[in-house]
Amino acid sequence: MQQFIDLIIRFATTFGIRLITALLILLIGLQAARWVKKSVRSLLEKTRLDSTLTSFAVNLSYVAFIVLVMVAVLERAGVQTASFLTVLGAAGLAIGLALQGSLTNFASGVLIIIFRPFSVDDLVVIAGSTGFVDDISFLTTTIRMPDNQTVIIPNSAIYADKIINISLKKKVRVDLVFGVSYEADIDKTKQILWEIAEADERILHQPAPQIELSELADSSVNFTMRVWIKSKDYLTIHFGITEKVKKRFDAAGIGIPFPQRDLHLYSVK
Known part of the structure:
Protein backbone atom coordinates (compact mmCIF):
# COMPACT_ATOMS: atom_id res chain seq x y z
CA MET A 1 0.00 0.00 0.00
CA GLN A 2 2.82 2.34 0.92
CA GLN A 3 4.51 1.58 -2.40
CA PHE A 4 1.32 2.48 -4.28
CA ILE A 5 1.05 5.76 -2.36
CA ASP A 6 4.71 6.52 -3.07
CA LEU A 7 4.10 5.79 -6.77
CA ILE A 8 1.17 8.19 -6.83
CA ILE A 9 3.19 10.85 -5.06
CA ARG A 10 6.12 10.46 -7.49
CA PHE A 11 3.77 10.54 -10.47
CA ALA A 12 1.90 13.59 -9.14
CA THR A 13 5.16 15.32 -8.35
CA THR A 14 6.68 14.61 -11.74
CA PHE A 15 3.50 15.38 -13.70
CA GLY A 16 2.72 18.38 -11.50
CA ILE A 17 6.13 19.89 -12.19
CA ARG A 18 5.67 19.31 -15.91
CA LEU A 19 2.17 20.77 -15.80
CA ILE A 20 3.26 23.83 -13.86
CA THR A 21 6.22 24.34 -16.21
CA ALA A 22 3.94 23.97 -19.24
CA LEU A 23 1.51 26.52 -17.80
CA LEU A 24 4.35 28.93 -17.12
CA ILE A 25 5.58 28.50 -20.72
CA LEU A 26 2.05 29.11 -21.96
CA LEU A 27 1.56 32.28 -19.90
CA ILE A 28 4.99 33.67 -20.76
CA GLY A 29 4.53 32.68 -24.41
CA LEU A 30 1.18 34.46 -24.68
CA GLN A 31 2.68 37.61 -23.23
CA ALA A 32 5.67 37.31 -25.54
CA ALA A 33 3.33 36.80 -28.53
CA ARG A 34 1.53 40.04 -27.70
CA TRP A 35 4.87 41.81 -27.43
CA VAL A 36 6.00 40.38 -30.79
CA LYS A 37 2.72 41.47 -32.38
CA LYS A 38 3.06 44.99 -31.01
CA SER A 39 6.74 45.22 -32.01
CA VAL A 40 6.12 43.98 -35.56
CA ARG A 41 3.26 46.45 -36.02
CA SER A 42 5.39 49.33 -34.72
CA LEU A 43 8.29 48.36 -36.98
CA LEU A 44 6.14 48.03 -40.12
CA GLU A 45 4.29 51.29 -39.45
CA LYS A 46 7.64 53.09 -39.36
CA THR A 47 8.40 51.72 -42.84
CA ARG A 48 5.06 53.14 -44.07
CA LEU A 49 4.05 49.78 -45.48
CA ASP A 50 0.51 49.42 -46.79
CA SER A 51 -2.00 49.02 -43.94
CA THR A 52 -3.47 45.83 -45.41
CA LEU A 53 -0.07 44.19 -45.75
CA THR A 54 0.92 45.45 -42.30
CA SER A 55 -2.15 43.90 -40.72
CA PHE A 56 -1.50 40.60 -42.49
CA ALA A 57 2.18 40.49 -41.47
CA VAL A 58 1.32 41.32 -37.85
CA ASN A 59 -1.34 38.61 -37.63
CA LEU A 60 0.89 36.06 -39.38
CA SER A 61 3.76 36.70 -36.96
CA TYR A 62 1.38 36.44 -34.01
CA VAL A 63 -0.13 33.14 -35.17
CA ALA A 64 3.31 31.67 -35.97
CA PHE A 65 4.59 32.57 -32.50
CA ILE A 66 1.50 31.08 -30.86
CA VAL A 67 2.05 27.82 -32.77
CA LEU A 68 5.63 27.67 -31.51
CA VAL A 69 4.46 28.31 -27.95
CA MET A 70 1.83 25.55 -28.18
CA VAL A 71 4.42 23.08 -29.50
CA ALA A 72 6.73 23.95 -26.59
CA VAL A 73 3.87 23.56 -24.10
CA LEU A 74 2.87 20.15 -25.47
CA GLU A 75 6.50 19.02 -25.55
CA ARG A 76 6.99 20.06 -21.90
CA ALA A 77 3.77 18.36 -20.88
CA GLY A 78 5.10 15.07 -22.22
CA VAL A 79 3.10 14.94 -25.47
CA GLN A 80 4.99 13.61 -28.49
CA THR A 81 4.87 16.50 -30.94
CA ALA A 82 6.64 14.80 -33.85
CA SER A 83 3.49 13.02 -35.03
CA PHE A 84 1.48 16.19 -34.37
CA LEU A 85 3.79 18.24 -36.58
CA THR A 86 3.67 15.55 -39.26
CA VAL A 87 -0.12 15.60 -39.31
CA LEU A 88 -0.10 19.40 -39.31
CA GLY A 89 2.30 19.47 -42.26
CA ALA A 90 0.24 16.94 -44.22
CA ALA A 91 -2.91 18.92 -43.54
CA GLY A 92 -1.19 22.11 -44.69
CA LEU A 93 -0.08 20.42 -47.93
CA ALA A 94 -3.59 19.10 -48.61
CA ILE A 95 -5.13 22.50 -47.95
CA GLY A 96 -2.53 24.15 -50.18
CA LEU A 97 -3.32 21.81 -53.09
CA ALA A 98 -7.06 22.31 -52.62
CA LEU A 99 -6.70 26.08 -52.54
CA GLN A 100 -4.14 26.35 -55.34
CA GLY A 101 -6.20 28.95 -57.24
CA SER A 102 -6.77 30.99 -54.11
CA LEU A 103 -3.06 30.89 -53.30
CA THR A 104 -2.30 32.25 -56.78
CA ASN A 105 -4.77 35.08 -56.15
CA PHE A 106 -3.20 35.63 -52.75
CA ALA A 107 0.32 35.87 -54.18
CA SER A 108 -0.89 38.33 -56.83
CA GLY A 109 -2.68 40.33 -54.14
CA VAL A 110 0.51 40.60 -52.12
CA LEU A 111 2.37 41.87 -55.20
CA ILE A 112 -0.38 44.41 -55.92
CA ILE A 113 -0.31 45.68 -52.35
CA ILE A 114 3.51 45.87 -52.27
CA PHE A 115 4.19 47.46 -55.65
CA ARG A 116 0.96 49.52 -55.80
CA LEU A 168 -1.49 57.78 -62.02
CA LYS A 169 -0.71 61.07 -63.77
CA LYS A 170 -2.58 64.31 -63.14
CA LYS A 171 -3.22 64.82 -66.84
CA VAL A 172 -3.67 62.46 -69.77
CA ARG A 173 -4.06 62.77 -73.52
CA VAL A 174 -7.25 61.75 -75.29
CA ASP A 175 -7.58 61.26 -79.06
CA LEU A 176 -11.02 62.13 -80.48
CA VAL A 177 -11.66 61.13 -84.09
CA PHE A 178 -14.27 62.85 -86.29
CA GLY A 179 -15.02 61.89 -89.89
CA VAL A 180 -16.33 64.25 -92.59
CA SER A 181 -17.22 63.76 -96.23
CA TYR A 182 -14.65 64.04 -98.98
CA GLU A 183 -16.44 67.15 -100.22
CA ALA A 184 -15.90 69.01 -96.93
CA ASP A 185 -13.57 72.00 -96.70
CA ILE A 186 -10.49 70.82 -94.80
CA ASP A 187 -9.48 74.23 -93.46
CA LYS A 188 -13.00 75.04 -92.26
CA THR A 189 -13.27 71.66 -90.57
CA LYS A 190 -10.00 72.15 -88.71
CA GLN A 191 -11.03 75.68 -87.69
CA ILE A 192 -14.32 74.44 -86.21
CA LEU A 193 -12.54 71.71 -84.24
CA TRP A 194 -10.01 74.26 -82.96
CA GLU A 195 -12.76 76.58 -81.75
CA ILE A 196 -14.55 73.74 -79.96
CA ALA A 197 -11.32 72.61 -78.27
CA GLU A 198 -10.44 76.13 -77.11
CA ALA A 199 -13.94 76.74 -75.73
CA ASP A 200 -14.15 73.56 -73.63
CA GLU A 201 -12.99 74.22 -70.05
CA ARG A 202 -11.98 70.59 -69.53
CA ILE A 203 -9.31 70.81 -72.22
CA LEU A 204 -5.92 72.09 -71.04
CA HIS A 205 -4.00 74.70 -73.00
CA GLN A 206 -0.64 73.25 -72.02
CA PRO A 207 0.22 71.04 -73.82
CA ALA A 208 -1.75 72.69 -76.61
CA PRO A 209 -4.46 70.77 -78.48
CA GLN A 210 -3.42 69.19 -81.76
CA ILE A 211 -5.85 68.78 -84.66
CA GLU A 212 -4.67 66.99 -87.77
CA LEU A 213 -6.08 65.18 -90.78
CA SER A 214 -5.21 61.63 -89.78
CA GLU A 215 -6.78 59.28 -92.33
CA LEU A 216 -8.35 59.06 -95.75
CA ALA A 217 -10.80 56.28 -94.95
CA ASP A 218 -13.13 54.37 -97.28
CA SER A 219 -16.07 56.72 -96.83
CA SER A 220 -14.72 59.64 -94.82
CA VAL A 221 -11.86 62.01 -94.19
CA ASN A 222 -10.91 61.54 -90.54
CA PHE A 223 -9.59 64.29 -88.29
CA THR A 224 -7.98 63.53 -84.93
CA MET A 225 -8.34 65.99 -82.07
CA ARG A 226 -5.57 65.28 -79.57
CA VAL A 227 -6.23 67.08 -76.31
CA TRP A 228 -4.81 66.97 -72.79
CA ILE A 229 -7.23 66.83 -69.87
CA LYS A 230 -7.23 66.18 -66.15
CA SER A 231 -7.43 62.49 -65.29
CA LYS A 232 -10.77 62.94 -63.52
CA ASP A 233 -12.40 64.12 -66.78
CA TYR A 234 -11.36 61.05 -68.77
CA LEU A 235 -14.79 59.39 -68.74
CA THR A 236 -16.74 62.56 -69.56
CA ILE A 237 -14.62 64.28 -72.21
CA HIS A 238 -16.47 62.59 -75.09
CA PHE A 239 -19.80 63.91 -73.87
CA GLY A 240 -20.60 67.43 -74.92
CA ILE A 241 -17.77 67.70 -77.44
CA THR A 242 -19.37 65.17 -79.79
CA GLU A 243 -22.67 67.04 -79.65
CA LYS A 244 -20.97 70.39 -80.28
CA VAL A 245 -19.07 68.98 -83.25
CA LYS A 246 -22.26 67.63 -84.81
CA LYS A 247 -24.12 70.92 -84.39
CA ARG A 248 -21.22 73.03 -85.70
CA PHE A 249 -20.70 70.73 -88.69
CA ASP A 250 -24.44 70.90 -89.52
CA ALA A 251 -24.42 74.70 -89.29
CA ALA A 252 -21.37 74.92 -91.56
CA GLY A 253 -22.78 72.46 -94.09
CA ILE A 254 -20.06 69.90 -93.40
CA GLY A 255 -21.40 66.42 -93.97
CA ILE A 256 -20.71 63.46 -91.70
CA PRO A 257 -20.83 60.46 -94.04
CA PHE A 258 -22.16 57.01 -93.43
CA PRO A 259 -20.44 53.89 -94.83
CA GLN A 260 -21.19 53.52 -98.54
CA ARG A 261 -19.98 51.70 -101.61
CA ASP A 262 -20.00 52.67 -105.26
CA LEU A 263 -21.54 49.98 -107.48
CA HIS A 264 -20.49 49.89 -111.13
CA LEU A 265 -22.55 47.85 -113.62
CA TYR A 266 -21.11 46.71 -116.89
CA SER A 267 -23.10 45.19 -119.71
CA VAL A 268 -21.50 42.21 -121.38
CA LYS A 269 -22.54 41.40 -124.97
Missing part, protein backbone atom coordinates in the same frame (compact mmCIF):
# COMPACT_ATOMS: atom_id res chain seq x y z
CA PRO A 117 0.27 49.74 -59.57
CA PHE A 118 -2.99 51.38 -58.49
CA SER A 119 -4.68 52.58 -55.31
CA VAL A 120 -8.23 52.93 -54.03
CA ASP A 121 -10.24 55.55 -56.00
CA ASP A 122 -7.90 55.36 -59.01
CA LEU A 123 -9.49 55.15 -62.47
CA VAL A 124 -8.08 52.01 -64.08
CA VAL A 125 -8.48 49.60 -66.95
CA ILE A 126 -7.80 46.08 -65.67
CA ALA A 127 -8.89 42.68 -66.96
CA GLY A 128 -11.03 44.39 -69.59
CA SER A 129 -12.97 46.52 -67.09
CA THR A 130 -12.78 50.32 -66.79
CA GLY A 131 -13.78 51.90 -63.50
CA PHE A 132 -12.74 53.21 -60.11
CA VAL A 133 -10.98 50.99 -57.57
CA ASP A 134 -13.20 50.48 -54.54
CA ASP A 135 -11.23 47.89 -52.59
CA ILE A 136 -8.00 45.89 -52.78
CA SER A 137 -7.85 42.66 -50.81
CA PHE A 138 -5.46 39.71 -50.89
CA LEU A 139 -7.71 37.62 -53.15
CA THR A 140 -9.76 40.08 -55.20
CA THR A 141 -9.96 43.70 -56.32
CA THR A 142 -13.33 45.47 -56.49
CA ILE A 143 -14.00 47.92 -59.32
CA ARG A 144 -16.89 50.43 -59.45
CA MET A 145 -18.00 50.85 -63.03
CA PRO A 146 -19.24 54.20 -64.45
CA ASP A 147 -22.82 52.82 -64.34
CA ASN A 148 -22.30 52.03 -60.61
CA GLN A 149 -22.12 48.28 -61.16
CA THR A 150 -19.58 46.44 -59.04
CA VAL A 151 -17.03 44.14 -60.67
CA ILE A 152 -14.99 41.79 -58.48
CA ILE A 153 -11.81 40.65 -60.26
CA PRO A 154 -9.50 37.85 -59.03
CA ASN A 155 -6.04 39.28 -58.42
CA SER A 156 -4.39 36.59 -60.55
CA ALA A 157 -6.37 37.82 -63.59
CA ILE A 158 -5.15 41.36 -62.92
CA TYR A 159 -1.47 40.50 -62.65
CA ALA A 160 -1.63 38.22 -65.71
CA ASP A 161 -2.83 41.10 -67.91
CA LYS A 162 -1.75 44.67 -68.56
CA ILE A 163 -2.78 47.33 -66.05
CA ILE A 164 -3.70 50.83 -67.22
CA ASN A 165 -3.82 53.39 -64.42
CA ILE A 166 -5.45 56.52 -65.80
CA SER A 167 -5.21 58.35 -62.49
Whole structure:
Protein backbone atom coordinates (compact mmCIF):
# COMPACT_ATOMS: atom_id res chain seq x y z
CA MET A 1 0.00 0.00 0.00
CA GLN A 2 2.82 2.34 0.92
CA GLN A 3 4.51 1.58 -2.40
CA PHE A 4 1.32 2.48 -4.28
CA ILE A 5 1.05 5.76 -2.36
CA ASP A 6 4.71 6.52 -3.07
CA LEU A 7 4.10 5.79 -6.77
CA ILE A 8 1.17 8.19 -6.83
CA ILE A 9 3.19 10.85 -5.06
CA ARG A 10 6.12 10.46 -7.49
CA PHE A 11 3.77 10.54 -10.47
CA ALA A 12 1.90 13.59 -9.14
CA THR A 13 5.16 15.32 -8.35
CA THR A 14 6.68 14.61 -11.74
CA PHE A 15 3.50 15.38 -13.70
CA GLY A 16 2.72 18.38 -11.50
CA ILE A 17 6.13 19.89 -12.19
CA ARG A 18 5.67 19.31 -15.91
CA LEU A 19 2.17 20.77 -15.80
CA ILE A 20 3.26 23.83 -13.86
CA THR A 21 6.22 24.34 -16.21
CA ALA A 22 3.94 23.97 -19.24
CA LEU A 23 1.51 26.52 -17.80
CA LEU A 24 4.35 28.93 -17.12
CA ILE A 25 5.58 28.50 -20.72
CA LEU A 26 2.05 29.11 -21.96
CA LEU A 27 1.56 32.28 -19.90
CA ILE A 28 4.99 33.67 -20.76
CA GLY A 29 4.53 32.68 -24.41
CA LEU A 30 1.18 34.46 -24.68
CA GLN A 31 2.68 37.61 -23.23
CA ALA A 32 5.67 37.31 -25.54
CA ALA A 33 3.33 36.80 -28.53
CA ARG A 34 1.53 40.04 -27.70
CA TRP A 35 4.87 41.81 -27.43
CA VAL A 36 6.00 40.38 -30.79
CA LYS A 37 2.72 41.47 -32.38
CA LYS A 38 3.06 44.99 -31.01
CA SER A 39 6.74 45.22 -32.01
CA VAL A 40 6.12 43.98 -35.56
CA ARG A 41 3.26 46.45 -36.02
CA SER A 42 5.39 49.33 -34.72
CA LEU A 43 8.29 48.36 -36.98
CA LEU A 44 6.14 48.03 -40.12
CA GLU A 45 4.29 51.29 -39.45
CA LYS A 46 7.64 53.09 -39.36
CA THR A 47 8.40 51.72 -42.84
CA ARG A 48 5.06 53.14 -44.07
CA LEU A 49 4.05 49.78 -45.48
CA ASP A 50 0.51 49.42 -46.79
CA SER A 51 -2.00 49.02 -43.94
CA THR A 52 -3.47 45.83 -45.41
CA LEU A 53 -0.07 44.19 -45.75
CA THR A 54 0.92 45.45 -42.30
CA SER A 55 -2.15 43.90 -40.72
CA PHE A 56 -1.50 40.60 -42.49
CA ALA A 57 2.18 40.49 -41.47
CA VAL A 58 1.32 41.32 -37.85
CA ASN A 59 -1.34 38.61 -37.63
CA LEU A 60 0.89 36.06 -39.38
CA SER A 61 3.76 36.70 -36.96
CA TYR A 62 1.38 36.44 -34.01
CA VAL A 63 -0.13 33.14 -35.17
CA ALA A 64 3.31 31.67 -35.97
CA PHE A 65 4.59 32.57 -32.50
CA ILE A 66 1.50 31.08 -30.86
CA VAL A 67 2.05 27.82 -32.77
CA LEU A 68 5.63 27.67 -31.51
CA VAL A 69 4.46 28.31 -27.95
CA MET A 70 1.83 25.55 -28.18
CA VAL A 71 4.42 23.08 -29.50
CA ALA A 72 6.73 23.95 -26.59
CA VAL A 73 3.87 23.56 -24.10
CA LEU A 74 2.87 20.15 -25.47
CA GLU A 75 6.50 19.02 -25.55
CA ARG A 76 6.99 20.06 -21.90
CA ALA A 77 3.77 18.36 -20.88
CA GLY A 78 5.10 15.07 -22.22
CA VAL A 79 3.10 14.94 -25.47
CA GLN A 80 4.99 13.61 -28.49
CA THR A 81 4.87 16.50 -30.94
CA ALA A 82 6.64 14.80 -33.85
CA SER A 83 3.49 13.02 -35.03
CA PHE A 84 1.48 16.19 -34.37
CA LEU A 85 3.79 18.24 -36.58
CA THR A 86 3.67 15.55 -39.26
CA VAL A 87 -0.12 15.60 -39.31
CA LEU A 88 -0.10 19.40 -39.31
CA GLY A 89 2.30 19.47 -42.26
CA ALA A 90 0.24 16.94 -44.22
CA ALA A 91 -2.91 18.92 -43.54
CA GLY A 92 -1.19 22.11 -44.69
CA LEU A 93 -0.08 20.42 -47.93
CA ALA A 94 -3.59 19.10 -48.61
CA ILE A 95 -5.13 22.50 -47.95
CA GLY A 96 -2.53 24.15 -50.18
CA LEU A 97 -3.32 21.81 -53.09
CA ALA A 98 -7.06 22.31 -52.62
CA LEU A 99 -6.70 26.08 -52.54
CA GLN A 100 -4.14 26.35 -55.34
CA GLY A 101 -6.20 28.95 -57.24
CA SER A 102 -6.77 30.99 -54.11
CA LEU A 103 -3.06 30.89 -53.30
CA THR A 104 -2.30 32.25 -56.78
CA ASN A 105 -4.77 35.08 -56.15
CA PHE A 106 -3.20 35.63 -52.75
CA ALA A 107 0.32 35.87 -54.18
CA SER A 108 -0.89 38.33 -56.83
CA GLY A 109 -2.68 40.33 -54.14
CA VAL A 110 0.51 40.60 -52.12
CA LEU A 111 2.37 41.87 -55.20
CA ILE A 112 -0.38 44.41 -55.92
CA ILE A 113 -0.31 45.68 -52.35
CA ILE A 114 3.51 45.87 -52.27
CA PHE A 115 4.19 47.46 -55.65
CA ARG A 116 0.96 49.52 -55.80
CA PRO A 117 0.27 49.74 -59.57
CA PHE A 118 -2.99 51.38 -58.49
CA SER A 119 -4.68 52.58 -55.31
CA VAL A 120 -8.23 52.93 -54.03
CA ASP A 121 -10.24 55.55 -56.00
CA ASP A 122 -7.90 55.36 -59.01
CA LEU A 123 -9.49 55.15 -62.47
CA VAL A 124 -8.08 52.01 -64.08
CA VAL A 125 -8.48 49.60 -66.95
CA ILE A 126 -7.80 46.08 -65.67
CA ALA A 127 -8.89 42.68 -66.96
CA GLY A 128 -11.03 44.39 -69.59
CA SER A 129 -12.97 46.52 -67.09
CA THR A 130 -12.78 50.32 -66.79
CA GLY A 131 -13.78 51.90 -63.50
CA PHE A 132 -12.74 53.21 -60.11
CA VAL A 133 -10.98 50.99 -57.57
CA ASP A 134 -13.20 50.48 -54.54
CA ASP A 135 -11.23 47.89 -52.59
CA ILE A 136 -8.00 45.89 -52.78
CA SER A 137 -7.85 42.66 -50.81
CA PHE A 138 -5.46 39.71 -50.89
CA LEU A 139 -7.71 37.62 -53.15
CA THR A 140 -9.76 40.08 -55.20
CA THR A 141 -9.96 43.70 -56.32
CA THR A 142 -13.33 45.47 -56.49
CA ILE A 143 -14.00 47.92 -59.32
CA ARG A 144 -16.89 50.43 -59.45
CA MET A 145 -18.00 50.85 -63.03
CA PRO A 146 -19.24 54.20 -64.45
CA ASP A 147 -22.82 52.82 -64.34
CA ASN A 148 -22.30 52.03 -60.61
CA GLN A 149 -22.12 48.28 -61.16
CA THR A 150 -19.58 46.44 -59.04
CA VAL A 151 -17.03 44.14 -60.67
CA ILE A 152 -14.99 41.79 -58.48
CA ILE A 153 -11.81 40.65 -60.26
CA PRO A 154 -9.50 37.85 -59.03
CA ASN A 155 -6.04 39.28 -58.42
CA SER A 156 -4.39 36.59 -60.55
CA ALA A 157 -6.37 37.82 -63.59
CA ILE A 158 -5.15 41.36 -62.92
CA TYR A 159 -1.47 40.50 -62.65
CA ALA A 160 -1.63 38.22 -65.71
CA ASP A 161 -2.83 41.10 -67.91
CA LYS A 162 -1.75 44.67 -68.56
CA ILE A 163 -2.78 47.33 -66.05
CA ILE A 164 -3.70 50.83 -67.22
CA ASN A 165 -3.82 53.39 -64.42
CA ILE A 166 -5.45 56.52 -65.80
CA SER A 167 -5.21 58.35 -62.49
CA LEU A 168 -1.49 57.78 -62.02
CA LYS A 169 -0.71 61.07 -63.77
CA LYS A 170 -2.58 64.31 -63.14
CA LYS A 171 -3.22 64.82 -66.84
CA VAL A 172 -3.67 62.46 -69.77
CA ARG A 173 -4.06 62.77 -73.52
CA VAL A 174 -7.25 61.75 -75.29
CA ASP A 175 -7.58 61.26 -79.06
CA LEU A 176 -11.02 62.13 -80.48
CA VAL A 177 -11.66 61.13 -84.09
CA PHE A 178 -14.27 62.85 -86.29
CA GLY A 179 -15.02 61.89 -89.89
CA VAL A 180 -16.33 64.25 -92.59
CA SER A 181 -17.22 63.76 -96.23
CA TYR A 182 -14.65 64.04 -98.98
CA GLU A 183 -16.44 67.15 -100.22
CA ALA A 184 -15.90 69.01 -96.93
CA ASP A 185 -13.57 72.00 -96.70
CA ILE A 186 -10.49 70.82 -94.80
CA ASP A 187 -9.48 74.23 -93.46
CA LYS A 188 -13.00 75.04 -92.26
CA THR A 189 -13.27 71.66 -90.57
CA LYS A 190 -10.00 72.15 -88.71
CA GLN A 191 -11.03 75.68 -87.69
CA ILE A 192 -14.32 74.44 -86.21
CA LEU A 193 -12.54 71.71 -84.24
CA TRP A 194 -10.01 74.26 -82.96
CA GLU A 195 -12.76 76.58 -81.75
CA ILE A 196 -14.55 73.74 -79.96
CA ALA A 197 -11.32 72.61 -78.27
CA GLU A 198 -10.44 76.13 -77.11
CA ALA A 199 -13.94 76.74 -75.73
CA ASP A 200 -14.15 73.56 -73.63
CA GLU A 201 -12.99 74.22 -70.05
CA ARG A 202 -11.98 70.59 -69.53
CA ILE A 203 -9.31 70.81 -72.22
CA LEU A 204 -5.92 72.09 -71.04
CA HIS A 205 -4.00 74.70 -73.00
CA GLN A 206 -0.64 73.25 -72.02
CA PRO A 207 0.22 71.04 -73.82
CA ALA A 208 -1.75 72.69 -76.61
CA PRO A 209 -4.46 70.77 -78.48
CA GLN A 210 -3.42 69.19 -81.76
CA ILE A 211 -5.85 68.78 -84.66
CA GLU A 212 -4.67 66.99 -87.77
CA LEU A 213 -6.08 65.18 -90.78
CA SER A 214 -5.21 61.63 -89.78
CA GLU A 215 -6.78 59.28 -92.33
CA LEU A 216 -8.35 59.06 -95.75
CA ALA A 217 -10.80 56.28 -94.95
CA ASP A 218 -13.13 54.37 -97.28
CA SER A 219 -16.07 56.72 -96.83
CA SER A 220 -14.72 59.64 -94.82
CA VAL A 221 -11.86 62.01 -94.19
CA ASN A 222 -10.91 61.54 -90.54
CA PHE A 223 -9.59 64.29 -88.29
CA THR A 224 -7.98 63.53 -84.93
CA MET A 225 -8.34 65.99 -82.07
CA ARG A 226 -5.57 65.28 -79.57
CA VAL A 227 -6.23 67.08 -76.31
CA TRP A 228 -4.81 66.97 -72.79
CA ILE A 229 -7.23 66.83 -69.87
CA LYS A 230 -7.23 66.18 -66.15
CA SER A 231 -7.43 62.49 -65.29
CA LYS A 232 -10.77 62.94 -63.52
CA ASP A 233 -12.40 64.12 -66.78
CA TYR A 234 -11.36 61.05 -68.77
CA LEU A 235 -14.79 59.39 -68.74
CA THR A 236 -16.74 62.56 -69.56
CA ILE A 237 -14.62 64.28 -72.21
CA HIS A 238 -16.47 62.59 -75.09
CA PHE A 239 -19.80 63.91 -73.87
CA GLY A 240 -20.60 67.43 -74.92
CA ILE A 241 -17.77 67.70 -77.44
CA THR A 242 -19.37 65.17 -79.79
CA GLU A 243 -22.67 67.04 -79.65
CA LYS A 244 -20.97 70.39 -80.28
CA VAL A 245 -19.07 68.98 -83.25
CA LYS A 246 -22.26 67.63 -84.81
CA LYS A 247 -24.12 70.92 -84.39
CA ARG A 248 -21.22 73.03 -85.70
CA PHE A 249 -20.70 70.73 -88.69
CA ASP A 250 -24.44 70.90 -89.52
CA ALA A 251 -24.42 74.70 -89.29
CA ALA A 252 -21.37 74.92 -91.56
CA GLY A 253 -22.78 72.46 -94.09
CA ILE A 254 -20.06 69.90 -93.40
CA GLY A 255 -21.40 66.42 -93.97
CA ILE A 256 -20.71 63.46 -91.70
CA PRO A 257 -20.83 60.46 -94.04
CA PHE A 258 -22.16 57.01 -93.43
CA PRO A 259 -20.44 53.89 -94.83
CA GLN A 260 -21.19 53.52 -98.54
CA ARG A 261 -19.98 51.70 -101.61
CA ASP A 262 -20.00 52.67 -105.26
CA LEU A 263 -21.54 49.98 -107.48
CA HIS A 264 -20.49 49.89 -111.13
CA LEU A 265 -22.55 47.85 -113.62
CA TYR A 266 -21.11 46.71 -116.89
CA SER A 267 -23.10 45.19 -119.71
CA VAL A 268 -21.50 42.21 -121.38
CA LYS A 269 -22.54 41.40 -124.97
